[in-house]
Amino acid sequence: MPISLSSTPMFSRIISQSSSRAFSTSSALLNRCIVYTQNGDPAQVLSAITYPKLPSPPPNTVNLKFLLSPINPADINTIEGVYPSRPKPTSNIATSGLGSQDQPVFVGGNEGLAQVVDVGEGVQGLENGDWVVMDQPQLGTWSTSRNVPFHGVIKLPASGLTEAHGATMTVNPTTAYNMLDGFVKLQEGDWVVQNGANSAVGQLVIQIAKERGLNTINFVRSRDDMGPLVTHLESLGATKVLTYDDLNDRSLRSKIKEWTGGQDIRLALNCVGGDPTTAMAKLLGQDSHLVSYGAMSKKPLSLPTSLHIFKNLTSHGFWQTNWSRTHSRTEKEELITKLAEMMKEGKLKAPEHTIITIGPQVSDEEATEKVRSIFAEMAEGKFRKKVLLKLEEPAACA
Amino acid sequence: MPISLSSTPMFSRIISQSSSRAFSTSSALLNRCIVYTQNGDPAQVLSAITYPKLPSPPPNTVNLKFLLSPINPADINTIEGVYPSRPKPTSNIATSGLGSQDQPVFVGGNEGLAQVVDVGEGVQGLENGDWVVMDQPQLGTWSTSRNVPFHGVIKLPASGLTEAHGATMTVNPTTAYNMLDGFVKLQEGDWVVQNGANSAVGQLVIQIAKERGLNTINFVRSRDDMGPLVTHLESLGATKVLTYDDLNDRSLRSKIKEWTGGQDIRLALNCVGGDPTTAMAKLLGQDSHLVSYGAMSKKPLSLPTSLHIFKNLTSHGFWQTNWSRTHSRTEKEELITKLAEMMKEGKLKAPEHTIITIGPQVSDEEATEKVRSIFAEMAEGKFRKKVLLKLEEPAACA
Numbered sequence: 001m002p003i004s005l006s007s008t009p010m011f012s013r014i015i016s017q018s019s020s021r022a023f024s025t026s027s028a029l030l031n032r033c034i035v036y037t038q039n040g041d042p043a044q045v046l047s048a049i050t051y052p053k054l055p056s057p058p059p060n061t062v063n064l065k066f067l068l069s070p071i072n073p074a075d076i077n078t079i080e081g082v083y084p085s086r087p088k089p090t091s092n093i094a095t096s097g098l099g100s101q102d103q104p105v106f107v108g109g110n111e112g113l114a115q116v117v118d119v120g121e122g123v124q125g126l127e128n129g130d131w132v133v134m135d136q137p138q139l140g141t142w143s144t145s146r147n148v149p150f151h152g153v154i155k156l157p158a159s160g161l162t163e164a165h166g167a168t169m170t171v172n173p174t175t176a177y178n179m180l181d182g183f184v185k186l187q188e189g190d191w192v193v194q195n196g197a198n199s200a201v202g203q204l205v206i207q208i209a210k211e212r213g214l215n216t217i218n219f220v221r222s223r224d225d226m227g228p229l230v231t232h233l234e235s236l237g238a239t240k241v242l243t244y245d246d247l248n249d250r251s252l253r254s255k256i257k258e259w260t261g262g263q264d265i266r267l268a269l270n271c272v273g274g275d276p277t278t279a280m281a282k283l284l285g286q287d288s289h290l291v292s293y294g295a296m297s298k299k300p301l302s303l304p305t306s307l308h309i310f311k312n313l314t315s316h317g318f319w320q321t322n323w324s325r326t327h328s329r330t331e332k333e334e335l336i337t338k339l340a341e342m343m344k345e346g347k348l349k350a351p352e353h354t355i356i357t358i359g360p361q362v363s364d365e366e367a368t369e370k371v372r373s374i375f376a377e378m379a380e381g382k383f384r385k386k387v388l389l390k391l392e393e394p395a396a397c398a
Numbered sequence: 399m400p401i402s403l404s405s406t407p408m409f410s411r412i413i414s415q416s417s418s419r420a421f422s423t424s425s426a427l428l429n430r431c432i433v434y435t436q437n438g439d440p441a442q443v444l445s446a447i448t449y450p451k452l453p454s455p456p457p458n459t460v461n462l463k464f465l466l467s468p469i470n471p472a473d474i475n476t477i478e479g480v481y482p483s484r485p486k487p488t489s490n491i492a493t494s495g496l497g498s499q500d501q502p503v504f505v506g507g508n509e510g511l512a513q514v515v516d517v518g519e520g521v522q523g524l525e526n527g528d529w530v531v532m533d534q535p536q537l538g539t540w541s542t543s544r545n546v547p548f549h550g551v552i553k554l555p556a557s558g559l560t561e562a563h564g565a566t567m568t569v570n571p572t573t574a575y576n577m578l579d580g581f582v583k584l585q586e587g588d589w590v591v592q593n594g595a596n597s598a599v600g601q602l603v604i605q606i607a608k609e610r611g612l613n614t615i616n617f618v619r620s621r622d623d624m625g626p627l628v629t630h631l632e633s634l635g636a637t638k639v640l641t642y643d644d645l646n647d648r649s650l651r652s653k654i655k656e657w658t659g660g661q662d663i664r665l666a667l668n669c670v671g672g673d674p675t676t677a678m679a680k681l682l683g684q685d686s687h688l689v690s691y692g693a694m695s696k697k698p699l700s701l702p703t704s705l706h707i708f709k710n711l712t713s714h715g716f717w718q719t720n721w722s723r724t725h726s727r728t729e730k731e732e733l734i735t736k737l738a739e740m741m742k743e744g745k746l747k748a749p750e751h752t753i754i755t756i757g758p759q760v761s762d763e764e765a766t767e768k769v770r771s772i773f774a775e776m777a778e779g780k781f782r783k784k785v786l787l788k789l790e791e792p793a794a795c796a
Contacts, residue, residue: 295703305693308715315713317706
């Protein structure tokens, strides 16, 4: 049976792709999630399992129906067992077999958009039909349905967002926003420099900086035809787009000085590492901050000690999971609201994406094969867009 | 004429080596300073010049007699022209020749102990006979006498300090104190790790940490006979002394865990750079800080980005000159007072040192030759102690 690459119409009444939020108890349906029992290559260790309808949510929990959940690079590392944030094992979705007390599983997925379907006793501020995003890491968003603590989710505004916006809200946009906000007190007209500017976070940095009136110098890998990329990043609001090769150009410093009017650049964002990052750090002025959130080159961050000592450069890391751990619920709600507003106003675009739907008529074996093949293709670099997973409740006869 | 390597008795009445502070107007004497007119190898570009008695200090300045001034590694870099802090040219100590308006000079020396000899109009809080240290960089401390703004110096306590204490107060002890104080809120019993533990600053870190009830793990280069060095550092208060080779020992982590009782180490001090520093950074726990104040290996600081991102490691530089620039006079006076108290109580030893005296009977040519030879010998690593320069007023007939 073929697996559809777009949402099947069967349950479109229930799982609305638009922002109108139809709601159904749909008690006859089964559930499905993507799990693993040991770390390894996702293309080998992931399985789809079907599990029965969950019991009504216990006190202080809500039952969620997941609408759309991304497969992020960190999810792969998590499954491989090389990511510091790990899911807790799940043993309460089945009475026997995988997902039961005898055979706990790890449910994949850290980020995602869900709809509240049922509300347990004591839950405050959430109602059936609300769209929510995850406020706790590794809740297992590659599921059709989970019962989760109500303080583990944050409510989205009532309308105006697409599912793709909601599904990709809590990792990349928050990272971009917080890196621009948390290290240097930037004023309108200030300059920020970043590498990996074409990454998902990089593109969000450009858009949020633009919205804040900040100028960005954006470094990307050079390619044969730079035109379309430059045009795209400029359309998002990039002030300047340069390549890592330009970092070797001796005239770069004077060019930048001309652009900035001699003003010091005090914030650099890095997801690359290695030599281009060293060169980028040297463009920074006195009392500046280098914030690293990735290491795509897999090379360490190497900085001349003199930059630290004499220019008072501080080198930080940024991890949204850690930010979340150390900030109040109010701060997190405010942040999500701000980002959602920017999205509604068209100032923050959802990432280019492909939605992979696993429909109701697909067997667990077929779903497993499909999911594994997606990861195999991702490892080969086939998808150049964000992959969003839409799991639909399997029909009882599938 | 030989140059004495200890203080000549001739002016011992005036320049007391003890803490009794005799004072004389000594109007008949000339002055001397060590200068350069262009950057280069100190063993080639430095000259001693003699200049007449200075006029009475202008309003808001004091006339200082320098008692003892160190030759610090940074002084060498300054003369070479590779240090970011540079002296202003001096053109008002002679009416013609070097040091006059026609031939401005750079007077060497950043740190030093001086005695107030005359006080200009408007000066507050300073009297003749007071001992002072420099609160502004590059005031030209390799001089017998300078008029300097009174807010450019900080008064020391009235008694109990040796000249060597005072002469070496404002660079290394302040650096050690501020690195232990300014980055992590440490409590008694906490652990700090450092490399270059045998350096001047490293030894001060050990003593100040000991005084604050902090434990230190101290890394040094391994040598054939470790015994005396370990004994020495332990006598200063080092909790543990290890070598850079120990960083390759797989059991080190569990050994340290045993020592600390599993408590995270959150502060590392680095003056080395290169691989041993990378390895040392990996010993740090969550939310820790690596503070670099030197790069003796001349290798950059290379850190896995994951330490920044997932362990929230922050990498800083520390430069006392910058600290001084960004802190209030009150804060600086408090710091100097604290350090002076620790010195008086015997809790902070003056560095092992050699005093090089250039006496009153030495001609400028001889003094120049002597100073240059000191720097040539320092470059060869001959002095393994701090070199302190004692310039005495040249006799009119020298």
